[in-house]
Amino acid sequence: MTFLFALLLCWIISVFFEAIESILIPNIPLPTPHFPPSQTVSTRQPDVSVPTSPFPLLHIPYLPLGRIIDFMKADALVSLSFCSQKSHSVIKTQRRAPFDGRFCVSEFHRNVSFRTFRNRDCVFSVCDCSCLSSSERSNYVKMNGQYVPVHVHSVDGYLVSRWENTTDGLGIVTDYVTDLFNIDVSEVCVSKDAINIIEWAIIRQKTPLEIVTVCGVTSSEEELIYYLRDCKTSSQIEIRSYAPPNFRLSEKFRRIDFLYILYGQWVTLDNLLTMDGIAISLGYSNLSDSDLNLFLKHWLAGGCPRLKYLNAGIHSVNILQVLAGLMHNAVYMENSRNYTSPFGYTSILSDGYDIQRSDGVTATVNYQPPRTFVIAVWPEAAHNSN
Template sequence: MNGQDVPVRVHCSDGNLISYWHNTTDGLIETTNYVTNLFNIDVSEVRVFKDAINMIERMSRRQKKPLESVTALRIIASEEELIYILRDCKTSSQIEIRSYAPPNFRFSEKFRKIDFLYILYGQWLTLDNLFTMDGIDIVLGYSNLSDSDLNVFLKHWLAGGCPRLKYLDAGIHSVNILQVLAGLLDNAVFVQKSRNYTSPFGYTSILSDGYDIQRSDVPPAACLPYQNNTVLYAYSTNIDYGTYDGGVEQMINFAYMYATMANVRFDTKQEEEIEYHSDKKSLQDSLDSHKPDPSLGYGDKTTGSNLYNILKKFLNNGNVSICGAQVYIAVKRYPDESDVSDIISQLRANHVMVFIAVDSIPSGGSNSATLYEMSYETNGYCYFATGYDLSEAFDWMTAILDRPYQFIAQNFVVSGSGRIEIPTFKTPIPMGINDAVRFAITVQNHTLDNSFVSMNYTIESTDGSDVYKFPSNNAHPLYGTAQSGYFYSNGPFSFKWTIDYQYNNDAPQIIECRMYSYYYHDFLPLPDFK
């Protein structure tokens, strides 16, 4: 392996390969590099027994995609390791801590957003810790929480606290249900039948008889960014498989972050229906059975795409919320419509953000301008490319799913040559947390042509400690009309984004600039639309 002779045997019971190394850490790294390079995949989960911080950091640095899951299995984790895992570890985002904490360990900071948090030995957890947890599923094993602690937490939840929480499993020494429900019995209803909770993280819990309490005193949630949102993946039946598959991978990877995932194949002779899913398996099965297939298409180069019919159905589906939805579209056949203002108005009214990858060599249709207009007017973005560039740019575009809060959306109409200086901005990342920010920039509102000469930029912290440059060895190239990347910010640092551009004529060009974070930011103002 990589030029080394490595003894290997096959495990007698499970058939797995077991390799032997003088240094097991070196062996793990070599094996990981070999397998990920061989199959062109990323590491999704890390389980650490020792040297946790170093091992997690190594795996995080080696790839652009954040780890999905980290599990700590050491018998007793150090205080430094626990704080790192709870506060600084970059996942997207599942944390399992199956280790004991040191005696007298306390975590006094606010928990970062951790969608699935499992703590087996939670004797160190306090009610204040519970208040600051921001997750969907929270499982706490052996804890010292009391009946009165749970009572206070229930009242906090009823008043609107922990809005993302769907499942809390807390192990305590004993339960006095009258103390847990003190002051709440008037709102509690005893239910005898068992019910199942199907978690977005791949397990099902059976809830036996118990008490139901509904948050009836809390009004319906307002439309907010990334709050039980829906994601739609729509793709032409003529799109190349590489582009399609890149979108599939991201949809599957980040399905657990969203309430509903939807998919539809369009440009088929027999118009297909949008399918909606609340679990990863259903989504995977649907995508596997609806792959691009040109034989199902129109079979000519004149018929326009039926994309806008599909979007109308989505906007008026009546089943799932479209508020704050994200729509990712891979287009091979252009639509013919020249006026889609009604669709754009409805998208904007519901804060639906539209991201579109447009193949610059279409299989039919006549109008790509409305595609760009629709994404532009909803604070999404649109790019034009073909072949390898199309699929690479789409991989970056759909990776936005793991950074769902947009905090920069600016557009500039330019011509000739010049400089754009985006005013100093701060990232939404909380103090003390080092996390990635994703960004994208596009350079034309149509297929790349020879009027474009160059674009370069710097994203620099105002103290000069962090600088990201394009072009550079660390930056990915321009794929068609789009370039994307990410940089890390340690807390709410101030940055400036300076862009130099050159076109060889005075025709108006549009440059779109976008940035996305894992941490909350309100919806941004939309462009003027008439």
Template sequence: MNCKFLHFICFQIYFFQFRVPLSFCSQKSHSVIKTLRKVPHDERLLVGGPYINSSFLSFTNCDCVLSTGNSAYISSSEKEEYVKLGGQKVRVKMHRLVEYLITYWEDKLTGLKAITDYVTDLFNIDVSEVRVCKDSFKMIEHVNIKQKTPLEKVVYVDWNVVPSEDEMNYILRDCRCSSQICINSEALPDFRFSNNFRRIDCLEISNSKWVTIDNLLTMDGIDIHLNNASLTNSDLNVFLRHWLSGGSPRLKLFCARTGSVDIFQVLAGLLDNAVLVEDRGDYTCPFGYSRTLSFGYDVKRGDGVTATVCEQMNGTLVIAVWPETTYNYN
């Protein structure tokens, strides 16, 4: 690769987004980068993108370091530059504004796997988070097979194609993920999850109409966020009683947007144990979600732990468990 792509001075190689293109210049530069590859302990490698045609690799504290593009859409009038990647010669060009390399592939899933393998080997780092869509779904398994430590976070984002029943079951039940799962997509109209939810610290489901009260009672999480839920006020009352009797012991923040919350139905039979509170203020959970608790009821569990239960204007029920903690589990 011609080093004219590298429009930066020598000390900038200490930034990850500059080390990656520099590593392609020669075998010697690649070897030098590998000797300097120590990664700060707070850096995490993210793989993915909302769609496979915008897939990328980045570190938490810097911009994209490498991305994929469709070789069918690169202009033939541009001067061709190639690097060796994934056992083949791959056409590349430098992004005009941000100065990261775009690699071009006929099959972009193959490209995403190749750039992931290259960067993890270059820096001797595991992938922390993958963001996949229908077309890049296989990246979850690819990453988990390649590394010993499980992924911390899996995000499924695709509003154009509905995941299959097998794909939904894999995300919820089978994929190795230690901390956080986010599903931002529709689900099949007849989808039902018949298994117990496994222990997961943070679960966010943007379209959770399929989540039943039986599902909810098996969730073992710290933060649970359910949007577009079909849970009834009676269901939410059952869940609150479940928590009061010692269920979901790790729970810190629960949010369910049903569009029709009635706080008195949720608290039915529990008002003797409820204290009206106003202006509780902002509640921040361990995963960065924040809620303003302007009006609600405090309920106390048998072990003395208190939760504020409140109905918000957008039809959301919030259960915030005290003491508030800002410890980040990521």
């Protein structure tokens, strides 16, 4: 534990003074904290536990201590929690401020992180211990009854743990962090063994899993059907994987607030008509002008009532054919307008047409060469995604 103590002591003390100065002397920045060189120990399980020295920071009153802990970043708190049982207990009981972003477990990136719409702040990662050469030496922490080799990421400063089985390691790391911060997993990002990992995340907690992101592989037919019909997430599914050749989904889509399909060549008009979402994004779509025309008529007749935003990547669109039979209800939009979808995507709409449903709801139909077709329903929704 002397490795973690030495690494964190200077940083935490500097954070303490920064917190005090943020109250007493605002707007005076402190210099970047200096991390002392890390010590190294053998990666094998030690024969005896490593003694630790008293930690002066934990002797200050709980009120300023809680302020300091709230001020610290999640990755630093994880490192601090390994210094002693007391440091772990203090973090677990005194941390009150909400974290910025959703807590994400990524099998694809092999880490846990807090994610916002535009950023990902890694907290703790895992890697294959086989990449550690016999000549390398590493520090260790105790997790789930075993000593786990760790090192500090050379650029971003979070802990990297080494495991023989990275999937098992990711599960243990997830359990540790969620217990330390008293939180549930909000998002999972998967590439292989996707169904098992998603079901593990759903079963392990009380609150619903919000987001599933699938990356970097060709998903099986079974997996795609699971994402679109059976997966019990409450908000968002992003499928960034390829579909098998000739894949078709003949069943009805379930209710998904935000559905993103990067490789959407397989999506048909029948699929589009059964989608029950607020925001839908389709990349590499093969939908035709007549398909889009029929979808607009479906929406005007009251179909897809929750829809606020549709974005389709289509190679070529003839907007007049898309609006065939609807020009009596179309008003050319002379000025450009900015639109923000409910999940944070922004579009600049120009050279489009406004069409109005019988209940007075208006949508702008817009084609932006070379590949972007947009239907944006007004009023634009407030950004509700971290």
